[in-house]
Amino acid sequence: xxxxxxxxxxxxxxxxxxxxxxxxxxxxxxxxxxxxxxxxxxxxxxxxxxxxxxxxxxxxxxxxxxxxxxxxxxxxxxxxxxxxxxxxxxxxxxxxxxxxxxxxxxxxxxxxxxxxxxxxxxxxxxxxxxxxxxxxxxxxxxxxxxxxxxxxxxxxxxxxxxxxxxxxxxxxxxxxxxxxxxxxxxxxxxxxxxxxxxxxxxxxxxxxxxxxxxxxxxxxxxxxxxxxxxxxxxxxxxxxxxxxxxxxxxxxxxxxxxxxxxxxxxxxxxxxxxxxxxxxxxxxxxxxxxxxxxxxxxxxxxxxxxxxxxxxxxxxxxxxxxxxxxxxxxxxxxxxxxxxxxxxxxxxxxxxxxxxxxxxxxxxxxxxxxxxxxxxxxxxxxxxxxxxxxxxxxxxxxxxxxxxxxxxxxxxxxxxx
Amino acid sequence: xxxxxxxxxxxxxxxxxxxxxxxxxxxxxxxxxxxxxxxxxxxxxxxxxxxxxxxxxxxxxxxxxxxxxxxxxxxxxxxxxxxxxxxxxxxxxxxxxxxxxxxxxxxxxxxxxxxxxxxxxxxxxxxxxxxxxxxxxxxxxxxxxxxxxxxxxxxxxxxxxxxxxxxxxxxxxxxxxxxxxxxxxxxxxxxxxxxxxxxxxxxxxxxxxxxxxxxxxxxxxxxxxxxxxxxxxxxxxxxxxxxxxxxxxxxxxxxxxxxxxxxxxxxxxxxxxxxxxxxxxxxxxxxxxxxxxxxxxxxxxxxxxxxxxxxxxxxxxxxxxxxxxxxxxxxxxxxxxxxxxxxxxxxxxxxxxxxxxxxxxxxxxxxxxxxxxxxxx
Numbered sequence: 032x033x034x035x036x037x038x039x040x041x042x043x044x045x046x047x048x049x050x051x052x053x054x055x056x057x058x059x060x061x062x063x064x065x066x067x068x069x070x071x072x073x074x075x076x077x078x079x080x081x082x083x084x085x086x087x088x089x090x091x092x093x094x095x096x097x098x099x100x101x102x103x104x105x106x107x108x109x110x111x112x113x114x115x116x117x118x119x120x121x122x123x124x125x126x127x128x129x130x131x132x133x134x135x136x137x138x139x140x141x142x143x144x145x146x147x148x149x150x151x152x153x154x155x156x157x158x159x160x161x162x163x164x165x166x167x168x169x170x171x172x173x174x175x176x177x178x179x180x181x182x183x184x185x186x187x188x189x190x191x192x193x194x195x196x197x198x199x200x201x202x203x204x205x206x207x208x209x210x211x212x213x214x215x216x217x218x219x220x221x222x223x224x225x226x227x228x229x230x231x232x233x234x235x236x237x238x239x240x241x242x243x244x245x246x247x248x249x250x251x252x253x254x255x256x257x258x259x260x261x262x263x264x265x266x267x268x269x270x271x272x273x274x275x276x277x278x279x280x281x282x283x284x285x286x287x288x289x290x291x292x293x294x295x296x297x298x299x300x301x302x303x304x305x306x307x308x309x310x311x312x313x314x315x316x317x318x319x320x321x322x323x324x325x326x327x328x329x330x331x332x333x334x335x336x337x338x339x340x341x342x343x344x345x346x347x348x349x350x351x352x353x354x355x356x357x358x359x360x361x362x363x364x365x366x367x368x369x370x371x372x373x374x375x376x377x378x379x380x381x382x383x384x385x386x387x388x389x390x391x392x393x394x395x396x397x398x399x400x401x402x403x404x405x406x407x408x409x410x411x412x413x414x415x416x417x418x419x420x421x422x423x424x425x426x427x428x429x430x431x432x433x434x435x436x437x438x439x440x441x442x443x444x445x446x447x448x
Numbered sequence: 449x450x451x452x453x454x455x456x457x458x459x460x461x462x463x464x465x466x467x468x469x470x471x472x473x474x475x476x477x478x479x480x481x482x483x484x485x486x487x488x489x490x491x492x493x494x495x496x497x498x499x500x501x502x503x504x505x506x507x508x509x510x511x512x513x514x515x516x517x518x519x520x521x522x523x524x525x526x527x528x529x530x531x532x533x534x535x536x537x538x539x540x541x542x543x544x545x546x547x548x549x550x551x552x553x554x555x556x557x558x559x560x561x562x563x564x565x566x567x568x569x570x571x572x573x574x575x576x577x578x579x580x581x582x583x584x585x586x587x588x589x590x591x592x593x594x595x596x597x598x599x600x601x602x603x604x605x606x607x608x609x610x611x612x613x614x615x616x617x618x619x620x621x622x623x624x625x626x627x628x629x630x631x632x633x634x635x636x637x638x639x640x641x642x643x644x645x646x647x648x649x650x651x652x653x654x655x656x657x658x659x660x661x662x663x664x665x666x667x668x669x670x671x672x673x674x675x676x677x678x679x680x681x682x683x684x685x686x687x688x689x690x691x692x693x694x695x696x697x698x699x700x701x702x703x704x705x706x707x708x709x710x711x712x713x714x715x716x717x718x719x720x721x722x723x724x725x726x727x728x729x730x731x732x733x734x735x736x737x738x739x740x741x742x743x744x745x746x747x748x749x750x751x752x753x754x755x756x757x758x759x760x761x762x763x764x765x766x767x768x769x770x771x772x773x774x775x776x777x778x779x780x781x782x783x784x785x786x787x788x789x790x791x792x793x794x795x796x797x798x799x800x801x802x803x804x805x806x807x808x809x810x811x812x813x814x815x816x817x818x819x820x821x822x823x824x825x
Contacts, residue, residue, distance in 0.1 A: 347519055348552035350539040352566035353617065359540075362565070366556045 082426070089419035092196035094142040095188060098135060099126040103192040106185070115185055120168035123179075124161055131158045145414065146198060146207070147187050153178035183210040199420035204228070224421065227401040234319060234400070235383035241323040242330035242379050243372060250334035250371070255343065268331050276325065280389045283321040287311040287393075313395030321393045326382055330375035337371030373440045381429050401425065468531075469495040469653050470516070470621060475525035477511050485511050487677035489525070493655065495620075498647055500656045502664040503674030504700070512674075513623050513657050518542050529621070540569075545614035545622040545652075549629055551606045553598035559585070559609050560594035566617040584616040587646065604635045611643065615650065624656045628663060640667055661701050665689065673697050694735050695823040698746035705752070705792050707745040711822070714739055719822055721745060725788030730763045731822040742825035749781075751819035752794040755812040762814030768792065770809045780805070786813065 040048040096103055101122035109115050130136040136158050143150035153176045164171050173180035187210060191198075201207055205222040206214050216222065249268065253261050271279060286292045289308040297303045311317055341364065349359035387402040394400065401421060408418035436442070470493040477486040486508040493499050501509035514520040516527060518539035526533050534542055554562050560581050567577040585591050588608035598606055607627060614622050624643075628636045644667055647654055658664055664671050665685040672682045673696070681688060681697045692698035699706070709723040711733075719733040721743055729745060736743045755765060768786035777798065782805055784792040794813065796805075805811065 342550060342552065344548045344550060344552035345554060347517075347539070348546065348548055348613075349554075349565070350519075351517055351542075351544060351546040351623075352613065353540050353543070353569045354565070355540055355569070356538075358569060363554050367554075 085419045085426075086423055087419075088416055089199050089423045090195045090197070091416065092142075092191060092194055092198075094139045095191040096194055098130050098139040099123065099188065099192075101126050102188065106189050106192065109185070109189065111186060111189065114169075114180060114182060117167055117169050119185075120172050120179070121166070124164055124168045124172070127154070127158045127161045131161055141413075143187060143191065145202070145417075146191065147183065149178055150184070150187075152176075153184075186210040196416075199416040200424070202417050203420040203424055224401070224404065227399065227404055228424070230315075230399075231384050231401040234315060234398075235380050238319055238322045238326060238383050239330075239376050239379045241319065242327050243376065245323065246327055246330035246334060246375065247368075247372075250331045250338055253331070253335045254338035254341070268328055271325065271328060276388060277392075279325055280321055280392050283317065283324070283393055284312055287317055287320065288313075312393050313398070315394070315398045317393040317395070318390045318398035318400075321389050322383060322386060325389060326379045329378045329382060333374035333378060334368065334371040337368055337374070341367050370440050373436060377432060377436045381432060384428065385425060467494050468492045469497070469529075470655075471528040472512065472516075473526045473528065475512070475515065475522045475527060477508070477515060477520065478523045484523075484677055486515075486522075489679060491672060491679070491682065493653060496651045496653055498644075498654045498656065498667060498669045500658060500664040500668040500671045501674055502658055502661060502671050502700075504659055507674040508677045509657050509672075509674045510625055513625055513655060516621075516655065517544055517546050517623055543617075543619050543621075545617070545619035547610050547614045547622070547624040547627040549626045551598070551610040551627075551630075553606055553609055553613070555598055557597075558594065559590070559596050559598065559601070562598070562609060563594075563613050563616050566613065570617060580616055584612040587615070588612045588642070603631050604639065607631060607635075607639055608642070611646065615646070615652070619652065621653045621655070624654065626658055627656075628658075628660075636663070643667065665701075673700060675700070691734070692746060692821065692823070695744045695746065695825070698744075698821065698823060703749050703793060705747045705749060705789065707747070707787055707789060708825070709743055709745060711736055711739055711741050711743055718817060721822060723787050727766065727787045729787075729820060730817045731820040732818055734821045735824045736822045743822045744825050746821045746823050747815060747819060749793045749795045752813050752815045754794070754796065755814045761816075763817040764820065765812060765814040768811055768813050770805045770807050770811060772807055773805050784811075784813070 042048055042051045099122075102119060105119040105122040106115060109119065127136065130139070136154055140151040140154040143154065157172065157176055157179070160175060164175070178184050190208070190210075190212070198208060201214060202217075203224050205217050205225045207217050209215055249264070253264055253268070255261075256264065284291070288294070289310060289312075291312070293311070294303070294308045298305050298308065303309065311320070345363050345367070346359055349363040350356065354362065384400070385402060386400060387406060390398055390400040391403050391406070394403070402425075405418045405421050405425075408414045408421070433442075470491075472489045472491045475486060475489040476484055478484050489508075489512055491499070491512075501512060503509045511520060515522050518534070518537060522535060527535060529542070529544075553559075554565070557565070563581040563584055564577050567580055572580070581594065582591070585594055588611055590605060590608055590612070593601065593605065593609075598609065601609065607630075610627065614624075627643075628639050631639060640663060643654075656664075656667065665688075668685055670682060670684055671688055673680045673688065675696050680700075681693045683691075683693075688697065688701050692701060692704075695706070698704050707721075707723055707729065709721040709729065711719050712722050712728075713720040714733060714736075717732065719731055719736065721729045721731050723729060723745075731743075731745050753762070755762065766786050768784040770782060771785055771790065772783040774781040774783075779798050780796050782794050782796065783790075784794060786792045
């Protein structure tokens with residue numbers, strides 16, 4: 032066609048080409064969408080919505096504003112310098128009376144107790160007597176529980192009256208807000224999360240390094256052995272995927288425990304004394320051994336997929352050009368496998384920092400991960416806000432690693448075969 | 449070592465020991481212990497020579513090259529380089545340049561870094577490396593491409609870089625494993641001349657592996673034709689084409705017409721062969737037994753003439769029926785049915801005055817005895 036490019040192209044009957052094309056592909060687009068829609072729906076319900084729910088819970092703070100609406104309203108004009116006046120106390124008594132009748136003070140009392148210990152008992156005791164209280168409420172409340180006579184209590188109620196809070200995030204990294212709004216570390220005996228975060232990261236790094244050291248030669252063999260042998264090897268690599276994670280983890284307990292297979296064997300051949308059996312499980316070592324084993328395929332497969340694309344002639348060329356075997360490996364082969372190392376590394380590391388069941392079973396006290404504390408806050412302490420905040424931090428860390436990886440290497444390099 | 453070798457009979461045109469640069473002696477290679485890929489390979493290569501190993505795939509030619517480079521170990525026999533056995537030497541100590549089929553340029557290095565690699569591992573000074581790399585790039589006419597990555601080059605340019613890299617550390621022997629296989633036809637011809645030019649100007653010894661006979665014929669000083677793990681014939685290109693010593697070489701190099709028959713008489717430089725279809729042909733005995741033995745007659749299409757005006761100078765004259773005429777511009781390819789062979793090809797130049805042949809036409813053809821070689825059956 033010799034038309035100038037400014038004239039829009041049309042089909043033979045005068046319909047603009049773009050419209051015509053859109054119409055032609057619409058059917059196949061609709062078909063494609065319908066094919067993926069069950070999975071899409073499933074992902075939205077089971078994956079996307081829970082994540083947003085989690086992110087929401089990590090900052091959601093409804094307890095004070097919904098349970099103590101009158102008190103919050105009465106505190107509006109409070110200067111924050113001294114104990115508030117009678118109207119605020121009257122409003123609190125009314126709120127507690129309503130709350131006691133509706134039996135919904137439990138959430139409030141635990142929420143405030145996270146921030147200031149003693150608040151749970153202050154609220155529950157006051158609420159039980161709230162029907163028999165006589166004005167002036169200021170004096171009678173302070174008489175009932177001295178917490179109401181403390182300036183910090185009122186500052187706390189005022190602060191937590193906002194519908195959003197950062198205090199869960201602060202708690203997740205062992206920080207808290209003082210009544211004056213400063214961020215400080217929690218007392219040392221309560222510091223647990225930062226240590227666990229740190230432990231989770233360095234142990235994941237060690238596990239990643241171990242899988243790399245153990246997986247690199249296997250991946251090399253897989254990529255370079257004759258097909259007959261490499262198929263067998265590949266089956267061996269994939270075998271763990273067909274075995275339950277629980278079975279693999281508990282097998283390690285059977286092998287590593289102090290009355291376990293390995294210790295018994297060592298005692299039998301006289302390497303160690305019966306009294307001096309090795310402690311290899313229910314500690315950091317157990318977690319590292321079991322998780323290295325479980326995550327090994329996730330390192331091997333991306334490495335293999337990269338190594339498979341490196342023709343053997345590169346190493347031959349390097350050798351024929353005069354490079355000693357190790358130098359040829361270091362200068363030619365190894366640099367070409369870096370995308371595989373990075374892909375396997377990021378995969379294992381990300382899986383590892385989010386691992387729950389294995390550290391829970393073989394980690395004991397010292398080998399636990401931060402995920403075990405998420406579970407603890409979900410199931411035992413019932414502090415879902417804190418659990419959500421810890422989980423959100425993990426999610427954020429994963430996203431950051433992922434972003435860095437994508438910038439440096441490219442996500443398309445992560446292939447499993 | 450040399451003493452015992454001299455005592456052994458040298459099969460193919462022997463090169464005297466002082467001019468012999470590389471030598472394969474009774475080399476055998478087996479991968480599985482059941483089958484020999486290379487059966488009994490003997491080859492002497494003179495200094496500065498361009499020798500081609502030519503053969504169909506699976507004939508063992510690449511294996512021989514890999515044994516010379518050190519990537520495969522001979523199962524039996526010895527390879528000598530400048531008189532010294534090299535079987536014990538690892539590849540990086542042999543100092544042999546090699547060009548691979550897929551070039552094997554290191555994709556994570558620039559062209560200049562690729563070329564610098566063999567110099568760096570030899571611990572040359574930075575200044576020297578820079579000079580040599582520039583000189584090598586100039587030799588393959590890629591002076592301005594030093595900073596590019598191999599992926600940014602065309603196939604022909606990559607080929608030149610691979611060549612430059614194999615030559616930059618000034619090896620005395622360069623091996624090439626089907627280096628032009630991945631290039632299109634025009635580029636391949638251009639690179640053939642390029643390689644020839646470089647070979648002539650540097651005087652290095654080259655061993656070249658290919659399955660392309662045209663490539664082998666245009667480039668080589670000598671060609672070793674491989675089949676079935678053995679060298680069928682080692683000769684100069686013209687000798688190989690003009691005087692093939694067995695049926696495989698005749699069939700593999702160039703086009704040829706084959707006629708099967710039995711020797712009925714053999715006198716000196718001539719023999720009479722009765723074809724399976726009954727005709728008698730006078731041929732030149734090359735690789736054939738006595739009276740009664742089976743033979744394949746080999747005849748180049750361009751050596752067959754159309755007989756006109758009652759010419760009588762041919763030793764053999766037959767009547768043929770034209771089956772098909774293919775127009776090829778500069779010449780015509782005509783398929784004939786003659787002596788029971790329906791695939792008999794003749795080539796006639798597309799010259800003025802040649803009457804066009806038509807399918808179904810009966811013509812008379814003839815050829816001389818010397819062009820009709822009686823080979824093994």
